[in-house]
Amino acid sequence: MSQKTHTPQTRPFRWDGVSVLAYKPDGGTHFRDITRQVLFDDASPHGVQLRYFEIAPGGHSTLEWHEHTHAVVVLRGRGRALVGSRVHTLGTRDLVRVPPRTWHQFRAGPRTALGFLCVVPTERDKPRRPTPADLRRLRAHPAVRRFVRV
Numbered sequence: 001m002s003q004k005t006h007t008p009q010t011r012p013f014r015w016d017g018v019s020v021l022a023y024k025p026d027g028g029t030h031f032r033d034i035t036r037q038v039l040f041d042d043a044s045p046h047g048v049q050l051r052y053f054e055i056a057p058g059g060h061s062t063l064e065w066h067e068h069t070h071a072v073v074v075l076r077g078r079g080r081a082l083v084g085s086r087v088h089t090l091g092t093r094d095l096v097r098v099p100p101r102t103w104h105q106f107r108a109g110p111r112t113a114l115g116f117l118c119v120v121p122t123e124r125d126k127p128r129r130p131t132p133a134d135l136r137r138l139r140a141h142p143a144v145r146r147f148v149r150v
């Protein structure tokens, strides 16, 4: 990861020397049409990472929870986010907080990409995906049942 003090944008939502990566290195079918760029990576104790995710129209992130918190800022487009048992409609520059141990998933609009910055602790636990029992509980909320993709 670059230690440069200034990294210019080279074209919209792309930065000099920053690779466009797979959303999750181990692949899977629990997400769709999403890329990851690591913009800032501080390995020191209590350091944070700043990532830019972009979900193509119709795509979604993984339905998951973990112990760490997400701070999210929408940079591009529109979409929706499940946080806990609520589905929020997101516009550009909206903020989203994902508290610890809280189910969450991001979806782009059908014809609109959703690009967002996400801050996490560098040292963090791995996401957990839903068990069949978790999914039954989540789907008891009608709005959540309509929203989730697994």
Ligand code: MN
Pocket (backbone or CB within 6 Å): 064, 065, 066, 070, 104, 127
């Ligand atoms: Mn997450």
